[in-house]
Amino acid sequence: MILSDNMRAALMMALSMAAFTINDALMKLAAPNLPFFQQIVIRGVMITFGLFILAALWGHLGYKPSSKDRALTALRTFAEMFSTIFLLTALFSIPLANLSAILQALPLTVTLAAAIFLGEPVGWRRLLAIGVGFIGVTIIIRPGMDGFSVYSLYGVAAVIGVTFRDLASRKLSKTIPSSRVALSAALGVTVMAGIGSLVMREQWAILSLREWLLIGGASLCLMVGYTAAVGSMRLGEIGFVAPFRYTSLLVALFLGYVLLDEWPDGWTLFGAGIVVATGLFTLYRERATASKTQTGLRIR
Structure with a gap:
């Protein structure tokens, strides 16, 4: 059976979302006895090492990106660093499923950001849906009411970071290997966490075998998630692929409960x-609009 680019991209998106969510659960299990930045550094070193080996095996290390791709990769890496800090801070403080529910706003924020920063057309129906979706996020957070946690706002900040990360991914040329993009992100996050640990003067703890296994498993999942997410955003149509992000909410509900x-x-x-x-x-609506546009072009 030969899969289309959209189907392959959709499967990669579902895989990446499941991998990211399992990573979150494993990091949360490892969190109670370890300093914040220490966990990120250890995980980052593992991921960077693994991605470096993969890039070398695939012959991607010698690739020379264009100046545009270098700038976009740097922007994507900075967005990854920004979102990681806020995402993990929220993760360690609120339930996994609550954070995942906030992250489900990503298709809305990506659509809105693409209209604002990339000039992509967005009709009134989609704008209305985005507004209603943000009301849903407000219901999840419930500011000023019982059950509100300021760390939910950290989850919103993580959404903003991931939105810009995905926009940068969409603008990358199809020639730059996904492993190189993921390696840059992993290296950037690791360096950022190392600096954070020094600035905060963390006293690193000795890891137990259980903690090594948890962080090692999280590293493997994040490595898979990084690579699959970049490939998915670049291979398929965003309107077809993005719904498969919701895989993460189902996985988060299951892992949070179990x-x-x-x-x-x-x-x-x-x-x-x-x-x-x-x-x-x-x-x-995005797919319907794209279909009408393509039909119109064919008629002309």
Whole structure:
């Protein structure tokens, strides 16, 4: 069976979302007894080493990107660094499924950011859906009400970082290897965490075998997630691929319940449902608009 580029990209997106979520769960299990930046440094060293080996085996280390791709890779790496700090801070402080529910706003924020920064057309229906989706995010966070946590806002900041990361990925040329892009991100996050550890004067702890295994497993998952996410965003149409992001919410609900004894309350699930529904509608409208545009071009 031969899969289309869209189907391959969709499978890569589902794989990356599952890998990212498993990484989050493993990092949260390892978190209680370890300094914040130490975990990121150790995980980052493992990921960087693994991606370096993969890039070498695939013959990607000698690739010379264009000046445009170098700039976009640097922007993507900075966005990865920014989102990692806020994502992990939120992860260690609120339930995994709650954070995942906030992250489901990404298709909405990517659509809005693409309209603002890339000039992509967005009709009133999608703008309305984006507005309703942001109401769903507000329901999840519930500022000023019981159950509100300031760390939910860290999750929103992570969404902003990942949005710009994905925009940069979309603008990269198709010739630059995904392993090189992922390696740059991993190296940037590792260096950033090392500097953070020095600035905060962390006293590093000795890891137990369990903690080594948890962080090692998280590193493997993140390495898979990095590579698959970059490849997915570059291989398939965003309107077709993006709905498969919602795989992460299902995985987060399952892992939160089984591994972390967490389950979101009714308001969080309700807000997540609004975000997912509006995200799917936004992506449907995006595909419908693209289809009409292509039809019009063929007629001309």
